[in-house]
Amino acid sequence: MNMIGTFIKPMHPEGRKFVATFAAVTVGLFLLSDILGWVGVILTIWCYYFFRDPERVTPTGPGLIISPADGIVSLIEPAIPPAELGMADEPLTRVSVFMNVFNCHVNRAPIAGEITAVAYRPGKFFNASLDKASVDNERNSLCIRMADGRSIAVVQIAGLVARRIVCFVKPGSEMQTGERFGLIRFGSRLDVYLPNGVEPMVKVGQTMIAAESVIADLNVADAAQAE
Structure with a gap:
């Protein structure tokens, strides 16, 4: 080594x-x-x-939803995706990954697909670990449409110290799982809204590694619905 x-x-x-x-x-x-x-x-x-940007080894299994950020799972709860994305107005399971100022802050695509929407919204700068940060804080939201037609939302949220959200992609961009799409300066949070019926495979307090840690498996949800 x-x-x-x-x-x-x-x-x-x-x-x-x-x-x-x-x-x-x-x-x-x-x-x-x-x-x-x-x-x-x-x-x-x-x-x-x-600002370190290490290479990561992304799991290649089809249907795996990967953590978009390094950090700690701070919240898992039902929530409606940001209205500016134009997704269905129904609660989906939201997994929040909180990044402190010592985590790597490069953000990665949780799954492969087409970026169908990118929407920035200004806001406040509450501590990103708080539940209200998803609603009140400055944020940048992405909708990723997968090959099977379902969509996932991933939201960059500014925190108490963060004052700049950077996004590298635009609507129409094709992303691969684990591909870099943005970063946030300095300390913040990423929310992932799972498709309807998909349950997370992580727990609150669990440590995530961007592009490597598995949040959920679409195949498990599909198998459960088929039974």
């Missing part, structure tokens, strides 16, 4: 200007005080670490 690769991960291009800014400020801090300078070094390393 490459030991350097274990500790040094690629950085997402979105982070370059921030790391450069932190580094420039650090140089200035060293001119004032060695102690302040070393504080700047630590913060610069943290900034790089925040």
Whole structure:
């Protein structure tokens, strides 16, 4: 195993200007005080670490819904998808993954399909771990239509510290499971609205790895409905 690769991960291009800014400020801090300078070094390393973008090994089984974010499952509950996506006005199971400022913040597609809608809505900046964050906070919502015609909603939600949601895709884009579609700066949450009848395979408090951890399996739901 490459030991350097274990500790040094690629950085997402979105982070370059921030790391450069932190580094420039650090140089200035060293001119004032060695102690302040070393504080700047630590913060610069943290900034790089925040924007890390490691490669992930995504499960290839058909019908697997994968976590779109690193973090902790903070909520599992029925909820109506964001109205701006134009999906059915009925509660679906929502799985929320909360990201703290030490998690990797690159967001990944939970399943393959076509992006049929991307809708940004401004809002407040409550703590993203709170239930009301899904309704009140700034958010960016995506609807992904799978090959079988069903849809999944995935929502980027700004948090208490986050002030910028970045989305790389547009309606009509074709996504593969685990493919990067955006990120949020700095600390936030991702909500996944599962198709009707699909039950999550995770529990509140469980640690998720973006593009690798399985949230649900469409095949299990299909088999249960066929019985």
